[in-house]
Amino acid sequence: KVTVSVLYWQHFSMSALRHQYVVVRHGFSVPNERHLIVSSMREGQKPEYGLTAKGKAQARALGADLASKLPTLAGPRQTGEPLRVDFVVSPFTxxxxxxxxxxxxxxxxxxxxxxxxxxxxxxxxxxxxSLELGTDKAYPKVWAEDKAESASSSFGAEHVGSVWKRVTEVVRECEARDQRAAFVLLVAHGDTLQITQAGFSGMPLSKHRSVAHLNQAEWRLLPNPPKSKL
Incomplete structure (x- = not known):
């Protein structure tokens, strides 16, 4: 049986990536504060669902932390070549x-x-x-379906394989669009990034909740994905 996480990396047909990919979760937001699920494009882009004052302070600290640590993690560059950091960002506020x-x-x-x-x-x-704008205490209901490897959700939630597929499309395009190596920061959301980390690690996507939790405004360097077997 080929797991979904391996299947989509086979489409890449590559064993290593040019860029170094970093997952970055958004700062503490109004939905976090209100314990709301805000997951649709329509709701997520509304200005009222942005960062709280705490989240904005976290984002400033995040930038300073990246400035101090990314240069120490960078691969070799030609003399005089600057370090490049590309923020690739979810459109949610x-x-x-x-x-x-x-x-x-x-x-x-x-x-x-x-x-x-x-x-x-x-x-x-x-x-x-259907959990949209409801309590965030309902998340575990969907995660239980993920763990059971359900083909569809009782709540109409997006399948983990669909999330992973769109993220890998982004990575593939990042690899193709620029030949100069860079840090690519994927600034996104809890579940999207948990699934991304599971896929990059070669884990079954159904086990994404076993990946160490990514806190608000936390960043994490991703490993190279597993080699394709095709």
Whole structure:
């Protein structure tokens, strides 16, 4: 049996990636504060679902932390070649605000780093279907279905394989669009990034909740994905 996580990496037909990929979860947001599930594109882009004051402070600290640590993690570069950091960002308000604030802090702390930003709809939050705008205490109901490897959700939630497929499409395009190595920061959401980490590690996507939890405004360097067997 071929797991979904391996299947989509087979489409890449590569054993290593040019860029170094980093997952970044958005800062503490209004939905976090209100314990709301806000997962649809329609709701997620509304201005009222952005960061709280706490989340904005977290995003500033995130930028400073990236400025101090990314240079020590960078691979070899040609003499005089600047370190490049590309923010690829979910269009949800809480992710956009996190990226904007963190990128500004990064530029201020490390003006020699070349920083770019772009929105990427495929990094949106996992859609939780009929649970939208309900309590976040309902998340475990969907995760239980994930763990059971259900083919469909009782709540109309997006399948883990669908989330993983759109993330790998983004990575593939990042690899193709620029030959110069960079850190690519995938600024997104809890479930989207848990599934991403599981896939990069070669784990079954159904076990994404066993990956260490990513806190608000936390970042984590991803490993290279497992080699294709095709």
């Amino acid at each position: 809480r992710a956009r605000e996190t990226a904007d604030i963190a990128a500004a802090a990064l530029r201020e702390a490390a003006p020699g780093i070349v920083v770019s930003q772009r929105l990427e709809p495929r990094l949106r939050e996992r859609d939780f279907g």
